[in-house]
Amino acid sequence: MKYALFPGCVLEGAAAEAYTSLNKVCDKLGIEIEEIPNWTCCGASHAQGVNDFAALVINARNISIAENMGLDIMTVCNTCTLQLRTAKARLDKDAKLKEKVNKVLKESGHPYEYKGTSKVTHFLWILDEHPELLDGKVVNPLHGVKIAAYYGCHILRPQEIMNHGDGKHPEYMERLIRKLGAEPVWFDGSRKCCGFHAQLAAEHDVLTVTGQIVDSAGRAGAMAIATPCPLCQMQLDMYEPEGREAVHSQAEVPILHLQQLVGFALGMSKEDMGFDRHVSAQAKLKIG
Amino acid sequence: MDVKLRIHRFVEGRKWEQDYTVTLKTGMTVLEALIEIKEKQDPTLSFTCSCRSSICGACAVRVNGNAELACEMLVENLVKRYDTNELIIEPLGNFKVIRDLVVDWDPKYARIKKIKPVVQPKPEFSKETGCKQSPEDFNKYKKYAGCILCGSCVSECNKNSLNQSDFLDPFVFVKAEKLVADSRDKSPEEHLKAVVDAGLWRCFNCQECTAKCPKGLDPAGAIEKLKEATFAKKLDDNVGARHAKAIYDDISESGTLDESKLNIKSEGFLMAGLRAPMALRLMRVGKMNPLDKHKVNPEIETIRKIVKNAEAAAKEAE
Numbered sequence: 001m002k003y004a005l006f007p008g009c010v011l012e013g014a015a016a017e018a019y020t021s022l023n024k025v026c027d028k029l030g031i032e033i034e035e036i037p038n039w040t041c042c043g044a045s046h047a048q049g050v051n052d053f054a055a056l057v058i059n060a061r062n063i064s065i066a067e068n069m070g071l072d073i074m075t076v077c078n079t080c081t082l083q084l085r086t087a088k089a090r091l092d093k094d095a096k097l098k099e100k101v102n103k104v105l106k107e108s109g110h111p112y113e114y115k116g117t118s119k120v121t122h123f124l125w126i127l128d129e130h131p132e133l134l135d136g137k138v139v140n141p142l143h144g145v146k147i148a149a150y151y152g153c154h155i156l157r158p159q160e161i162m163n164h165g166d167g168k169h170p171e172y173m174e175r176l177i178r179k180l181g182a183e184p185v186w187f188d189g190s191r192k193c194c195g196f197h198a199q200l201a202a203e204h205d206v207l208t209v210t211g212q213i214v215d216s217a218g219r220a221g222a223m224a225i226a227t228p229c230p231l232c233q234m235q236l237d238m239y240e241p242e243g244r245e246a247v248h249s250q251a252e253v254p255i256l257h258l259q260q261l262v263g264f265a266l267g268m269s270k271e272d273m274g275f276d277r278h279v280s281a282q283a284k285l286k287i288g
Numbered sequence: 289m290d291v292k293l294r295i296h297r298f299v300e301g302r303k304w305e306q307d308y309t310v311t312l313k314t315g316m317t318v319l320e321a322l323i324e325i326k327e328k329q330d331p332t333l334s335f336t337c338s339c340r341s342s343i344c345g346a347c348a349v350r351v352n353g354n355a356e357l358a359c360e361m362l363v364e365n366l367v368k369r370y371d372t373n374e375l376i377i378e379p380l381g382n383f384k385v386i387r388d389l390v391v392d393w394d395p396k397y398a399r400i401k402k403i404k405p406v407v408q409p410k411p412e413f414s415k416e417t418g419c420k421q422s423p424e425d426f427n428k429y430k431k432y433a434g435c436i437l438c439g440s441c442v443s444e445c446n447k448n449s450l451n452q453s454d455f456l457d458p459f460v461f462v463k464a465e466k467l468v469a470d471s472r473d474k475s476p477e478e479h480l481k482a483v484v485d486a487g488l489w490r491c492f493n494c495q496e497c498t499a500k501c502p503k504g505l506d507p508a509g510a511i512e513k514l515k516e517a518t519f520a521k522k523l524d525d526n527v528g529a530r531h532a533k534a535i536y537d538d539i540s541e542s543g544t545l546d547e548s549k550l551n552i553k554s555e556g557f558l559m560a561g562l563r564a565p566m567a568l569r570l571m572r573v574g575k576m577n578p579l580d581k582h583k584v585n586p587e588i589e590t591i592r593k594i595v596k597n598a599e600a601a602a603k604e605a606e
Contacts, residue, residue: 013547279575
């Protein structure tokens with residue numbers, strides 16, 4: 001099983017531990033990954049608000065490089081997934097738009113045209129579609145560990161684009177948590193948006209919702225929150241103290257990248273998973 | 289099979305949950321279940337409905353936390369989705385409740401007025417010649433003209449749930465985009481300025497509105513189109529717009545985001561300086577290093593050409 005990896009900017013920046021842990025976990029699971037050479041930012045859910053067509057061509061370029069590698073694309077960021085899948089969905093259903101995009105790529109000297117041959121999927125979806133990858137490899141089943149599954153928005157919505165499981169009532173992350181031996185907990189904030197993309201424009205509201213999510217997971221007895229999105233992880237982890245202040249909460253909950261949680265079940269340590277790079281609740285993590 | 293509907297009741301200031309049981313019939317909608325309860329079990333239960341054909345939008349309610357049009361949502365599908373024969377029915381979220389499942393639209397209509405919600409015809413139109421446009425021009429906003437004002441898009445809007453005072457309802461943005469894209473309107477800037485003032489850039493981009501729209505109108509997409517129009521009309525002097533532009537420019541400058549400079553570009557040196565405690569927090573755990581040099585994509589010249597040529601092609605298509 002081999003994928004062209006689209007890591008996204010944050011895995012090469014602030015959430016480098018997400019990249020390190022992904023590499024180690026994929027290696028253990030037998031998922032071969034090769035980074036898409038010279039990929040660019042997907043637009044981070046903002047570029048299309050400046051120039052929609054330019055953002056579309058940029059993502060067509062990213063996908064076309066993976067197509068040339070002959071591989072499907074694996075992402076580890078919800079927003080990258082949404083941006084790439086949106087571009088692909090638009091191009092695959094509109095031949096004229098595809099032609100226009102390919103004309104720009106060619107005129108600009110890009111060597112490949114967008115064809116539509118590579119699928120775009122997410123690390124979490126791969127584990128959901130291939131539960132056998134974990135068979136016999138969970139050497140440290142997380143018995144007695146209560147985990148709050150925090151999906152984040154862009155892996156669920158819109159359903160028409162994302163189309164994995166039921167966007168209104170997802171259950172696949174809980175399924176994975178059970179497969180790792182842990183117990184998923186239901187919490188009020190599970191489907192709320194963390195507000196990452198509006199952190200600067202609506203700061204007070206975003207800190208409030210950050211606090212609400214962590215507080216509700218804490219009240220539900222979660223020993224950690226796990227998320228498949230490094231942007232959600234960053235928001236909840238980096239701003240946990242301000243979030244607590246905003247909602248007058250005492251909750252201190254570690255926020256894990258999904259691959260770190262998987263890594264712990266595969267027998268890896270906190271050091272292996274780069275947990276020392278987390279900002280909040282480091283001492284509270286009782287696994288790994 | 290019997291299905292239990294736990295309905296949120298609200299009558300004259302008193303709130304409670306009340307359970308009703310209906311026998312599931314093939315093809316039974318949520319609205320049919322509500323009507324059966326009102327006709328056969330409890331005439332005091334209040335809800336609104338009109339066309340029963342997914343056209344008027346009057347019957348939208350929340351089922352197990354998600355807004356649905358009661359007249360088109362089958363009970364059997366919900367039983368399957370939630371794997372239960374107990375469903376929770378509530379009034380739409382982010383609305384003031386009048387009674388039971390009936391919500392108050394008056395404050396929402398007042399909010400629609402903020403965007404100057406009528407076409408202001410160009411001077412070439414008159415009573416005599418009318419206000420015609422080509423099918424091509426109509427198609428530019430046709431999708432957004434399909435809003436039925438059911439309120440589903442705002443029910444789970446994450447921003448609206450936190451604070452409605454500085455952010456409009458998604459259907460208002462849909463209405464605004466319809467007007468901005470309408471070739472008959474003489475001053476799209478006026479609608480645009482109104483939406484910028486009323487929170488355009490405070491959208492969380494969580495896609496809940498698009499996920500909940502029963503007509504597939506993509507309110508989140510309408511918000512993005514409005515944002516794009518504010519750049520074209522130079523109404524982009526705000527932190528949200530500068531942040532989006534900084535991300536867009538980073539693609540041309542290096543290919544990837546330069547996280548260390550995003551805040552400065554978005555908020556300016558002074559505000560970014562006030563975030564020094566956060567920067568220190570990140571530096572402590574190795575998430576930020578001001579001495580790190582941001583990498584430049586080896587194919588940056590091609591990437592710059594792509595952005596430039598795409599911008600030119602987009603302009604040509606206007």
